[in-house]
Amino acid sequence: MKTENIVIAVDGPAASGKGTLSRRVASFYGLAYLDTGSLYRGVGWIMLSRGLSPRDVEDAEAAAQAFTLDQLDGADIRTPDVGRAASVVAAMPEVRDALLAFQRDFAAHPPSGLNGTVLDGRDIGTVVCPDATVKLFIDAAVDVRARRRWAELTQRDSSISFEQVLEDIKRRDQRDSSREAAPMKAAQDAHLIDTSELDIDAAFTVVRRAIDKTLMKSAMEG
Numbered sequence: 001m002k003t004e005n006i007v008i009a010v011d012g013p014a015a016s017g018k019g020t021l022s023r024r025v026a027s028f029y030g031l032a033y034l035d036t037g038s039l040y041r042g043v044g045w046i047m048l049s050r051g052l053s054p055r056d057v058e059d060a061e062a063a064a065q066a067f068t069l070d071q072l073d074g075a076d077i078r079t080p081d082v083g084r085a086a087s088v089v090a091a092m093p094e095v096r097d098a099l100l101a102f103q104r105d106f107a108a109h110p111p112s113g114l115n116g117t118v119l120d121g122r123d124i125g126t127v128v129c130p131d132a133t134v135k136l137f138i139d140a141a142v143d144v145r146a147r148r149r150w151a152e153l154t155q156r157d158s159s160i161s162f163e164q165v166l167e168d169i170k171r172r173d174q175r176d177s178s179r180e181a182a183p184m185k186a187a188q189d190a191h192l193i194d195t196s197e198l199d200i201d202a203a204f205t206v207v208r209r210a211i212d213k214t215l216m217k218s219a220m221e222g
Contacts, residue, residue, distance in 0.1 A: 006031060006116025007107050007131075008211065009124035012138035013173050013184065014083070015145035015152075017195045017203055021138060022120035024204050025211065029118075032110040036121035036128070037086065039099045041077040043067055044085030049075075054085035057092055064089070064098035080153065080160070080168060087172045090122075091179035103128045122176055125187035134214045136207060137186035140196040145169055 008025060012018040019035060026033035046063045047054045054060065076082070089095045103119060107129050110117045119128065125135035140148075146166035153160050176184040186192055191210040195203045 005108065005110055006133045006215070007129050008116070008118045008134045008136070009129050009132035009187070009190075010118060010120040010136045010138060011122055011124050011126070011184065011186065011190065012120075012136075013122070013145065013176065014169055015149040016138045016140045017148075017200065018120045018136075018138040020200055021136075021195075021203055021207050022118050024200075025207060026118040028208065029116070029211070030114060031116040031118050032106070032112065032114045034103065034106050034117060034119045036099075036103055036119055036124065038069075038072065038077060039067065039102065040086040040090040040095070041082050042069075042072050042075070043089050043095060043099075044087075045075050045077045045082045046071065047089065048081060048085055054088040057094055060089045060092055061094035061098060064095040067099065067102075080165075083172070084168065087175045091175060091181060093181040096181050100128060107132075122184035123182040125190050126185060127182040130187070133218060134211050135187045135190035136210060137190040137192050138203075138207075139192065139194050142166070142169060142173065144196045 008031065010018050010022045022035070023033055025031070043060060043063050044054055046067070047060060052059045107117050107119060121128065125132055125137070143166065146162065146169045149169060150160065150162045150165040153165060193203065193206055193210065198206065
């Protein structure tokens, strides 16, 4: 996908910090932001809310084809159950194909007249926007990511154990990295950033340096 707009692709596993960093990047550079994981979470939530099995390919494909962001108004898509459902439907080529056009259109035509976009997900730099201006892969040790997600989830449900969250993260990592359809992996030209020992401000400083360096190089070559 070629576009004159700035496209910043941010990939990485669950709870690596990519969502928080992506929102800060979008705000700092004045770009539109799309959490592509919310699309898959949305489809997963639709399946569960309708009493459908997330493993039913035909129903999941139909939900993805009819999906709009408006359907998420008032929906709680951040629960563990929805996260698991999202990882299941995201492994289906039919669902990924249905949502791919939406993501690419968003990148090519940023809303509100903005001159670029930040998309975060798991296959942005490799599949959705392989010609993105900047590619980042945000990662962290699995136990660090699990503790971050556990702290987030226990604010709503104190009964959730750290062990549960750790096991869930490990299962999602396995599904996301081993699926046949667009497996999660870093693009060859992505900046690899490990946030295991970085707070959000320090991580943002590293991310911003990588972006500025790439944008400057792109401008010089252009």
